[in-house]
Amino acid sequence: MELSTFPNPHAFASMLMVLFALVMYASERIRYETTSLLVLTGLALGFHVFPYQKDGQSLQPYEFFLGFGNRGLVAVCALMVLGYGIERTGALEGVGRGLAHLWKRSRLFAVLLTMILTLALSSFINDTPVVIMMIPIMIGLATAAMYSAVYDIVANSLPVELVLEKG
Known part of the structure; x- marks a missing residue:
């Protein structure tokens, strides 16, 4: 070639x-x-x-x-709008605050709990909406714990992706 x-x-x-x-x-x-x-x-x-x-x-x-007009693109865009709405309304703010409090005590346990939460959610709904819901939680978690959001999302994306593949 x-x-x-x-x-x-x-x-x-x-x-x-x-x-x-x-x-x-x-x-x-x-x-x-x-x-x-x-x-x-x-x-x-x-x-x-x-x-x-x-x-x-x-x-x-x-x-x-x-x-x-592709259905997949329209679905992903709709999920992005949904994720932004969840973030703006603070619908998952309580979950994020709880995880942030836990994160300050034990990062390992917080990551484990995040993976379990992701696994439980992906058992009932598609993986893409789960990721869309988890991104604001992880950003809020990183912000509350005073870490770089990009670092935490990248560092935790592999375990979350592995959980989603198994879920």
Whole structure:
């Protein structure tokens, strides 16, 4: 198999758009929605002006938007909205506070309890909503325990993922 040394211009332009999006999201100078709209518009216009062709077939700009009707994507987006709603309303705040109190006493026991809670939840509902519910809990737990949320989520994602696979 021959690997090309440099991506084709369309792939390179797409990677530049991803880099642009990451920089804009990280800088937070422009709202996330505006950045996302700029990226989508830029990709659609770019592929309209410079169409991608392979085997005589041309990728039309409107085809970028066909993927947004995918049931899986719609379900994940709905779950993200649900997770944000749970976080904003504080529906699981009590669970997070209890785990944070436990975390300060015994991190190992708190992680074990989190895994058991995740296992119990994933026995009855799909894994994706469980992860969506556990992310705000883990962020709240990390914040209350004065740890980096990213560190705790990454450090605990492997055990939680192993529990979800077994659940």
